[in-house]
Amino acid sequence: MSEYVPAELRRLIRDRAGHRCEYCLIHQDDAFLPHEPDHIIAVKHRGETIEGNLAWTCYVCNRAKGSDLASIDQTTGEIVRLFNPRTDSWGDHLELIKDGSIEAKTAIGRVTVALLSLNRPELLAIRELLAKSSRKPR
Numbered sequence: 228m229s230e231y232v233p234a235e236l237r238r239l240i241r242d243r244a245g246h247r248c249e250y251c252l253i254h255q256d257d258a259f260l261p262h263e264p265d266h267i268i269a270v271k272h273r274g275e276t277i278e279g280n281l282a283w284t285c286y287v288c289n290r291a292k293g294s295d296l297a298s299i300d301q302t303t304g305e306i307v308r309l310f311n312p313r314t315d316s317w318g319d320h321l322e323l324i325k326d327g328s329i330e331a332k333t334a335i336g337r338v339t340v341a342l343l344s345l346n347r348p349e350l351l352a353i354r355e356l357l358a359k360s361s362r363k364p365r
């Protein structure tokens with residue numbers, strides 16, 4: 228969820244992420260709306276506005292995540308926490324497939340792909356276009 232983040236901290240997390248959404252990997256230059264900081268643990272859950280609790284996200288991923296911390300894994304029915312860009316490695320939980328889709332490798336990956344709709348049609352279209360050009364999604 229987007230809360231006020233000072234400009235200097237905003238620049239730091241943007242640069243740290245290479246200007247890419249830390250969930251869906253879309254580069255800021257390839258998105259229609261500007262990327263923004265996400266409180267991984269939302270302010271309403273007492274998450275702080277500090278470097279270690281912020282991720283750089285596209286507008287759509289940030290809105291889809293909202294203040295959620297977890298979701299229900301459709302495979303097991305269990306409550307599973309979401310992917311945390313500060314403590315998890317993207318490649319440990321998610322995989323970018325040649326067709327532009329993102330596949331989950333773990334339960335954390337599954338709930339994150341589902342809740343944030345990481346394979347939404349517009350993302351698949353953008354990733355397909357990028358794969359055909361010299362600009363790879365990652």
Ligand SMILES: [Zn+2]
Nearest residue numbers: 248251285288
């Ligand atoms: Zn995104």
